[in-house]
Amino acid sequence: MAKLRVGVVSPEREIWTGEADMVIAKTVDGEIGIMPGHAPVLGVLVEGGVLRVKRGAEADLVAAVHGGFISVADNDVSILAEAAELGSEVDVAAAKDALQRAQASIEADQEDADARLEAKRAAARLRAAGEEV
């Protein structure tokens, strides 16, 4: 079966490229799964989403993706993230710390949009690292 060529890029660096059987990402309309032969799609990704790349025998590649786009055409999948981090690169302690701080400021001020965003990002990083949130 044909494979997908996947590239995860952020403005400052190329995070990962390689071949995959399936890519699962979360757009603002909901989760989207891409398999080889998918019709061309251009989607807007949610803030603090988790990207999952299935690679057959190898373990899944998981990354926290903050905002950006997914573009699919002709078995080429590109994830353009404003910021992204592979699950294996996440500093779990720092992310937990960030999540707790963000939740504390949400409790103090329900309207704190920055803290909500921060909490979402931290949660996505933890999920990408395989932690329960």
Next chain:
Amino acid sequence: MGAQLRLLRRRIRSVKSTAKITRAQELIASSRIVKAQQRMQAAVPYEREITHAVSAVLSNTASVDHPLTVAKEQPATAGVLIVTSDRGFAGGYNANVLREAEALKGHLTERGLAVRPYVVGRKGLTWHKFRGRELFGEWDGFSDNPSYAHAKDIAGALIDSFKEEDGIDEIHVVSTGFVSMLTQNVIVRRILPLEVEEAPEPADGPMPYYEFEPAAGEVLDALLPRYIESRIYNALLQAAASEHAARRRAMKSATDNANELIGVFTRQMNQARQAEITQEISEIVGGANALADAAAGKE
């Protein structure tokens, strides 16, 4: 020791210490160019992909009627983003950028546009402030090592003003493009209203028909600001690499000049010392002769 000799020694010492400083600056700049180039390389995939995505949306939507792509019929004000460096010691780097910016200002004024400067880099800021120009946006402290957050900040300010009713109607960028270690050119570009630089046509014909999640308009809303950010980020990265290259060249020629000067002074010093010795010898010989003559006269 003669006064001239002492003077020359002192000058040699001072030129030598200047040469040491410029040489160190040169080495620092050389090592930073490599890093700056790597950062430029690292940003290439994202730029390629986002340009591709913008072209895809634009080719799929029959009539593009997005505020960021439509030119106003009667543009009244133009914003000019000028990218300069924070530190000097870079030869003509800042002077070139500022000269082009003035030329652009002239062109825009001829077209009847009011010009609003947005300036990056301390050198550009002081240049404008010294002339009492009003600045509409100023950023500094990152010219040699810009991050994407800085580009986002700048792009945000420009786009906000562009969207306002009485804000700017056009945005131009004056920055330095990095061609190679030896060549850097000042680039003047209009980034808004948007002219998407078309990605080279894919080999298998025109763009495929895309589905959009959510609708095409909303994708474009999200995509265009990112595209502009990426253009500005690219300009900042190229400017940073060019700054280091310009500094390296300027410091190299300063070091060369200092070494040449040391050579000239050393020769002058040797000459002065030799002249002093010759004079001393002739004085001694003259004295000895006089004594010998006097002794011969007595006998």
